[in-house]
Amino acid sequence: MNLQDFDLTGASESYLLANTHLFLISRLQDDPVVQNLSRNFSSGEIRGVLRTSIQKGPDSLEEAVWPYILLVAIFLSGNFSDLQEAAGLPSAKLKWYGLVAATLLASAPPTNRMVVEISPGNLSEGVEWLNPPTNVVTVAEAGGQWSNLPTSVAVTSETKP
Amino acid sequence: MVSNLELFSQLDLHSRCEEQIANETDRNLPYAGMILQCETLKRRYINCLHRPVGPTGKYNCHGLTFASRRTAMEGPAVEKLLSEDDYTEVTIDMVLPGDIVIYRSGPDVRHSGIVVRGFPELLILSKWGTAHEAIHGVDDCPYQGYKTFYRITDEPPRL
Numbered sequence: 001m002n003l004q005d006f007d008l009t010g011a012s013e014s015y016l017l018a019n020t021h022l023f024l025i026s027r028l029q030d031d032p033v034v035q036n037l038s039r040n041f042s043s044g045e046i047r048g049v050l051r052t053s054i055q056k057g058p059d060s061l062e063e064a065v066w067p068y069i070l071l072v073a074i075f076l077s078g079n080f081s082d083l084q085e086a087a088g089l090p091s092a093k094l095k096w097y098g099l100v101a102a103t104l105l106a107s108a109p110p111t112n113r114m115v116v117e118i119s120p121g122n123l124s125e126g127v128e129w130l131n132p133p134t135n136v137v138t139v140a141e142a143g144g145q146w147s148n149l150p151t152s153v154a155v156t157s158e159t160k161p
Numbered sequence: 162m163v164s165n166l167e168l169f170s171q172l173d174l175h176s177r178c179e180e181q182i183a184n185e186t187d188r189n190l191p192y193a194g195m196i197l198q199c200e201t202l203k204r205r206y207i208n209c210l211h212r213p214v215g216p217t218g219k220y221n222c223h224g225l226t227f228a229s230r231r232t233a234m235e236g237p238a239v240e241k242l243l244s245e246d247d248y249t250e251v252t253i254d255m256v257l258p259g260d261i262v263i264y265r266s267g268p269d270v271r272h273s274g275i276v277v278r279g280f281p282e283l284l285i286l287s288k289w290g291t292a293h294e295a296i297h298g299v300d301d302c303p304y305q306g307y308k309t310f311y312r313i314t315d316e317p318p319r320l
Contacts, residue, residue: 013201016198016216016290017202017290017291020235020271022236022269023269026266026269059192060193061193062194099235
């Protein structure tokens with residue numbers, strides 16, 4: 001994945017016209033290129049490309065907007081920990097990187113994923129083992145509360161981060 | 162010209178209440194492709210008068226409206242200036258040259274400009290982001306949102 005693979009005309013115009021970082025975020029969230037990136041690549045992949053792209057200062061308008069495209073794509077993917085890591089990348093050559101990252105972090109619900117191994121022996125009392133096809137489920141913590149737990153299982157202290 | 166300036170820096174910029182106003186000037190040279198994008202905008206907005214100024218990141222629209230083209234500012238700084246510099250809202254039918262217009266979208270002050278022709282056929286002088294300056298109709302520009310007009314007043318200082 002690199003910027004030559006995408007038509008960044010719209011995103012470049014957004015960057016050129018942005019008087020504020022909120023304007024840039026808003027326009028990039030609606031940009032089809034950014035939306036496609038977040039759908040077609042994992043947030044980890046995008047973060048890897050972002051890390052490489054900000055090592056060198058931009059020479060062109062497209063290179064200037066590309067890190068913001070990647071950052072917003074990570075935000076749209078919903079992976080809070082990848083967004084946190086991306087926000088910490090050094091970005092002295094990009095005028096809005098810190099502001100954009102901080103704004104996205106502030107508006108993203110903190111979500112962490114954890115794989116939980118479940119076996120009949122660690123079910124809560126009264127919960128029936130339904131013989132699922134796998135005994136591993138992924139649960140997510142959104143906004144500080146565990147959610148998306150399958151109702152047919154109960155998780156005890158045996159967890160695997 | 163002074164040559165030992167930082168690429169990004171903040172100027173001492175005070176409101177009438179002598180409070181520092183957050184700002185940042187970007188002294189990077191225009192990136193390749195910016196001039197081409199500006200030309201595209203000029204072709205799209207054919208009824209505007211596009212001034213041969215920019216592209217530059219040294220100032221943005223708010224810097225033109227409030228800081229004599231010396232620096233760039235974001236929304237919170239603009240709101241602070243509107244409050245501390247004694248701006249008063251005026252209705253569109255009372256707008257005169259020299260008043261200012263603010264374009265808002267939610268909490269963001271997306272754009273601002275100086276009125277150069279008053280009601281009823283308003284014309285605005287503004288800078289379009291990092292691009293160039295233009296004189297345009299109040300709705301004939303790339304910025305949408307709720308528009309509010311202000312006039313600076315000469316009220317006694319609040320001590």
